Amino acid sequence: MTQTDLARCAGCTRQTVIMLEQERYVPSLSLAFDIARCLEKTLEEVFTPVQEK
Amino acid sequence: MSYARKNAIITAAIWAVVLIGLLLSVLLPGPERFVEAEYASWRLISAVLVLPGFLVNAWLGWRTKRGKERGEMDERDDVVARHASQITLLAVGMIVFLAALLLYDVYRDAGGVPAGWLWLLAYGTVAVLSLVHAVTGLLLDLRGVPDA
Numbered sequence: 001m002t003q004t005d006l007a008r009c010a011g012c013t014r015q016t017v018i019m020l021e022q023e024r025y026v027p028s029l030s031l032a033f034d035i036a037r038c039l040e041k042t043l044e045e046v047f048t049p050v051q052e053k
Numbered sequence: 054m055s056y057a058r059k060n061a062i063i064t065a066a067i068w069a070v071v072l073i074g075l076l077l078s079v080l081l082p083g084p085e086r087f088v089e090a091e092y093a094s095w096r097l098i099s100a101v102l103v104l105p106g107f108l109v110n111a112w113l114g115w116r117t118k119r120g121k122e123r124g125e126m127d128e129r130d131d132v133v134a135r136h137a138s139q140i141t142l143l144a145v146g147m148i149v150f151l152a153a154l155l156l157y158d159v160y161r162d163a164g165g166v167p168a169g170w171l172w173l174l175a176y177g178t179v180a181v182l183s184l185v186h187a188v189t190g191l192l193l194d195l196r197g198v199p200d201a
Contacts, residue, residue, distance in 0.1 A: 012127040015055045015194075019129065024197025028128055 001039070009038035056125040057133065058194055060113050064187035067109045072180040074102040075173060084169030099172070103179055110183065132198050137190035144189070145182050149174070 003021075007014045012031055019025035020035070027035065027047075036046045054062075078099035082092045120126040152174055160166045 008124075011124065012129070013055065013125065015057075016127055016129045019197050022197065025129055025132075031128060 006035065006038055010034040055194070056116075056120045057130045058191060060117060060120075061187045061191040061194065063109065064113060065184055065191065068106050068180050068184040068187065071102055071106045072177065072184060075099055075176050075180055078102065079169050079173040082169075084167040084173065087167070087169030087172065096172070099176065103176060106180065106183060129198070130194075133190055133193045136193050136198050137186050140189045140193075141182060141186040144185050145178065148181060148185075149178055 001009075003014050003017045007017045010017075010031060011034060012027075016025060016027075016031075020027060032043060032047055036043045039046055078095050079087050082089075082095055086092060087095065117126060156166045156170055156174075
């Protein structure tokens with residue numbers, strides 16, 4: 001699945017997908033669920049919580 | 054280039070031109086002479102200069118709405134705009150504070166500040182506000198906003 005395909009499926013922009021891949025954006029819960037659904041994975045498989053430094 | 058970045062670049066460009074125009078319209082006659090009757094047309098031009106900026110802002114507001122409807126802008130653009138607004142508020146507040154303090158320091162012995170400077174401070178604040186918001190938004194968009 002390309003970034004464009006994922007963006008289209010999740011209803012966000014390709015720029016947002018790029019930022020998510022680079023860990024430069026934390027998505028809303030709604031978008032996170034949409035992305036997991038598009039990738040046919042669970043939320044935990046796609047996203048891992050960032051530990052506070 | 055993304056839709057939001059284009060918006061930010063257009064906004065920054067138009068308000069940079071407006072700010073330069075404002076500076077020239079006050080500084081060329083001089084802040085002391087700017088309020089004199091013979092420079093009434095300069096004051097009018099200076100005030101009208103802000104108008105294209107507001108027109109572009111209105112057009113970009115409509116463009117943003119259309120971009121969201123078409124899916125060319127999303128929640129991240131809203132987050133970037135929100136962060137940019139917070140930074141802009143603080144930055145412009147500081148700029149105005151420092152500019153007012155500088156004017157006070159320069160003119161305190163004279164007992165008053167030339168009205169031209171106050172005109173520039175008032176109209177300049179409007180231009181700087183939009184310019185800083187656009188540039189901050191652009192930088193945040195490029196750098197990324199880690200926390201939603």
